[in-house]
Each structure stands twice: as C-alpha cells, then as structure tokens.
Amino acid sequence: MQSNKLRMAIRATATVAVLGMASQAHAFDFKAGDVDASVYGYARLSMSYDIDENLANNVQSANPNGITGSDIGGHFGASAAQSRIGVKATNANGVKFNIEGDFAPGNFRLRHGYGSYKGVLAGQTWSNYNSFVGSTPTLDFNGVVGNAGYQARTAQLRYTTGAMSFSVEDPQSSVNSPAALDSTPAFTARFENSSGGMGFSAGAVVKQNSYDDGTNDDSTLGFGVFGAASFAISDMFSIRGALNYVDGATNYLYLSGGSDAVVQGTSLENNSGMGGTLGTSIKLGGGSSINVAYGMTTLDDENLAASDTEANQNLFVNYMWTPVQNVMMGVEYGYFENEKQSGASEDASRVMFAAQYNF
Known part of the structure; x- marks a missing residue:
C-alpha cells in the first residue's frame, strides 16, 4: 500500500512540475471511431514584483544568469x-499521440508533439x-537551478521497457x-x-562536442549523470532532492549559465560542473x-573567463492553496544569486502571485 501511495505521489509531483502546481483534469473527453481523445490545459495568471532589479521574462519567471547588479528595484x-x-489520443491498437503548446515565448510554441507504440516513442x-x-x-516557471537533467523538451527516438528507458x-x-x-x-x-517509502531516478547522457573552422578542428566527449530521490516521511511531510x-555537457546542468566546451589555442577543452537541489x-x-526549494550549480573555473x-x-x-478542484492560487518569495569567476557576486529578491484554472 505504501509503495502504491508513493507511485501516486511521484506521478502527482510530475504533473505539478509540468502543469504548474495544480491537478490536470480532462474536461473535454470524446470518442471518434476507434480513437479515445481528450483536450486539456489551463489558463494562468502570473504576477511578479522584483525588489532589486527586473528579472521577469514573458511568464514573469526569473533566472539568476540575468542578474546585472543594477539595484534598480520596484x-x-x-x-x-x-x-x-x-x-491526447489513443486508438484501439494502443497507438498514442500527444500534441501540446503554450504561449510562453510570447507566441504559440510546440511543447510536446510525439507518438508512441509498444514502448517506442x-x-x-x-x-x-x-x-x-x-x-x-x-x-516560478523556471524553478530551482541544478535540477535533475535537462528539464526541457527535445526531439528524440526513445524506447522504454519497465523502469528503463533509452533515447x-x-x-x-x-x-x-x-x-x-x-x-x-x-x-x-x-x-x-x-520502493517502500522512496522514489528514485538515475540517468546518463553522452554526446560529442566539435568545432571545425576549415583550418583547425577538434572534438571531445561530453557526458552527464544525475540521481534524484523523494521520500514521504508521513502523509503530511515529504522531502526531495537531486x-x-x-x-x-553544461547545457544538461540546469540554468548553470556555462558553455559545454571552449577552444584553447586549437584544442577543444570541456567545462565541467555540478549542481544539486533540496x-x-x-x-x-x-x-x-507550504513548499521550500533550494538549488545550486557550480562550474570548474579552469576554462572560465573572469x-x-x-x-x-x-x-x-x-504557499499554495486549492480552494476548489482544478483551481490553484499561491504566493511565493524567491531569492537568486549569481557569482562570477572573478569572485564578484550579485543577488536579487522577488515576490510572485499565481492563479491557475485547469480544464
């Protein structure tokens, strides 16, 4: 029973992260021939007040890489x-597809667009x-820095069998x-x-970094590994981290602000780093x-400029509140800090309000 509860908690956590901290409900289910389909989504208002400087993007989220130290607040x-x-739709043969978009960049964009059948996506x-x-x-739409993995969507071919997946x-x-x-x-x-009172995940990525200017060229092997876990101490209290x-592969170190590799003379040299969340x-x-979340990233300064x-x-x-089903409201305080290789550092604080209506 505890394991089943935990699986449900993990699924709920994933839904929270993907849909913005409120449950997803399929209000528009329909059937056409042998296809079962549903239309889902939400309408959301996000409001932010930057105390130190303007960090807000199109959805009022903030990124510590945007801190300039202007100290112009309000x-x-x-x-x-x-x-x-x-x-989302599934036909009688078990073929599934999902098409989803939002307006986060300021215009409509594709978030998800894929099909899957028998573990192949x-x-x-x-x-x-x-x-x-x-x-x-x-x-905050961006969430904490250092989160487990790439934290974004990308084109891929994936195979899943049981708890393992490869792409x-x-x-x-x-x-x-x-x-x-x-x-x-x-x-x-x-x-x-x-297993028992714990959920866990581990992943790895391998890729090649290359440059070729017509005269000189070089390549390196980039890689990343992550581990993440959650533990339900009680029905009321849980902890999570990564x-x-x-x-x-610093693009896979969430919001680290670094480059994967740099050209030193004619050689390509990797940048390395690590991050964590709690x-x-x-x-x-x-x-x-009430939710409290902290994240950090740090890069090896060997190849960094000042x-x-x-x-x-x-x-x-x-603080998040669900007054009725499919409605979430909340307020949040956020603190951000950015440190350069030279040792100079700047920070910023902000407050945020959000109201979300799911369908």
Missing part, C-alpha cells in the same frame, strides 16, 4: 502567456535525461566557438522506480501546502 509585471492547451517531449522525482513545486536525442550543445557543430546525437539512459554532474513540502490540510558565471543558486518559499 518592477511589477503580469502575464497570462504560460497558459497552454493540449490533445518518436517526436518531441521531455528529454530522457530528466526527472521530476526530486522536484519540489514552485510558482537518441537532438544534442543540446553550447561550444564557445562560431565554428561549433553537432556531429553526433546525444545518447541517454534512465532508470526510474520506487544531484547532477556534467563534463562537457526541497520539502508540508500539507496543511484544506487543499493548502566575467563568466561560476556559481548560481536560488531559493523559493511558497
């Missing part, structure tokens, strides 16, 4: 661009080098050279399961909860 903004809509969805097991709910993905590269190129895909593997290490959720009853980001961290404390 920035208010509001947006409904995070609102999204999606369609093809299209765009969450990277296989990713997990929500260790995620703690935040109102060939579009590589996410950031080589510090105008002559950079991707010569191989990214290869990933992930294991995710639960650790992530990369070498030549969070807790406390259910207060009556559909309300003005390059060496470390990031952020912290969120929020």
Whole structure:
C-alpha cells in the first residue's frame, strides 16, 4: 500500500512540475471511431514584483544568469502567456499521440508533439535525461537551478521497457566557438522506480562536442549523470532532492549559465560542473501546502573567463492553496544569486502571485 501511495505521489509531483502546481483534469473527453481523445490545459495568471532589479521574462519567471547588479528595484509585471492547451489520443491498437503548446515565448510554441507504440516513442517531449522525482513545486516557471537533467523538451527516438528507458536525442550543445557543430546525437539512459517509502531516478547522457573552422578542428566527449530521490516521511511531510554532474555537457546542468566546451589555442577543452537541489513540502490540510526549494550549480573555473558565471543558486518559499478542484492560487518569495569567476557576486529578491484554472 505504501509503495502504491508513493507511485501516486511521484506521478502527482510530475504533473505539478509540468502543469504548474495544480491537478490536470480532462474536461473535454470524446470518442471518434476507434480513437479515445481528450483536450486539456489551463489558463494562468502570473504576477511578479522584483525588489532589486527586473528579472521577469514573458511568464514573469526569473533566472539568476540575468542578474546585472543594477539595484534598480520596484518592477511589477503580469502575464497570462504560460497558459497552454493540449490533445491526447489513443486508438484501439494502443497507438498514442500527444500534441501540446503554450504561449510562453510570447507566441504559440510546440511543447510536446510525439507518438508512441509498444514502448517506442518518436517526436518531441521531455528529454530522457530528466526527472521530476526530486522536484519540489514552485510558482516560478523556471524553478530551482541544478535540477535533475535537462528539464526541457527535445526531439528524440526513445524506447522504454519497465523502469528503463533509452533515447537518441537532438544534442543540446553550447561550444564557445562560431565554428561549433553537432556531429553526433546525444545518447541517454534512465532508470526510474520506487520502493517502500522512496522514489528514485538515475540517468546518463553522452554526446560529442566539435568545432571545425576549415583550418583547425577538434572534438571531445561530453557526458552527464544525475540521481534524484523523494521520500514521504508521513502523509503530511515529504522531502526531495537531486544531484547532477556534467563534463562537457553544461547545457544538461540546469540554468548553470556555462558553455559545454571552449577552444584553447586549437584544442577543444570541456567545462565541467555540478549542481544539486533540496526541497520539502508540508500539507496543511484544506487543499493548502507550504513548499521550500533550494538549488545550486557550480562550474570548474579552469576554462572560465573572469566575467563568466561560476556559481548560481536560488531559493523559493511558497504557499499554495486549492480552494476548489482544478483551481490553484499561491504566493511565493524567491531569492537568486549569481557569482562570477572573478569572485564578484550579485543577488536579487522577488515576490510572485499565481492563479491557475485547469480544464
């Protein structure tokens, strides 16, 4: 029974992270021939007030890499661009597909677009080098830095069998050279399961970094590994966390702000780094909860310039309330800090309000 409860908690945590801290309900289910389909999504208002400087993007989220140290505060903004809509369908043969989009960049974009059959998935969805097991709910759309894996969607071919999944993905590269190129895909593997009072996930990614300017060329092997876990101490209290290490794959170290590799003379040298998260959720009853989440990243300073980001961290404390089914409201305080290789550091604070209506 405890294991079943934990699996349900893990699924709920994933839904919270993907849909913005409120349960997903399929209000529009329909059948056409041998196809069962549903339309889902939500409408969301996000409002933020930046105390120190304006960090808000199109959905009022913040990134520590955007801190400039301007100390010009008092920035208010509001947006409904995070609102999204999606369609899921399954036919009588077990073929599934999912199309989903939102308005986060300021115009409509594809989030998910894939089909799957008997464990084989093809299209765009969450990277296989990713997990929500260790995620703690935040109102901020970006969430904590250092989270487990890539934390975004990418084109891929994936095979899943039991708790194991393997994929060939579009590589996410950031080589510090105008002559950079991707010569191989990214290869990933992930294991995710639960046992007793714990949920856990571990993943790995391998890819190649390359550059070729017509005169000189070089390549390196980049890789990353992560582990994430959640533990339900009681029906009221849970803790979650993740650790992530990369070498030549800093795009897979969430919001680290670094490049995968840099050209030194004619040689390509990898950047390495690590990150971690820790969070807790406390259910207060009556559909309300308090969540605290912390994240950090740090890069090896061997190949960094004085003005390059060496470390990031952020912290969120929020209160979320579900007054009725499919409606979530919440307030959140966020703290962000960015440190350069030179040792110079800047921080910023902000508060946020969100209201979300799911269908």
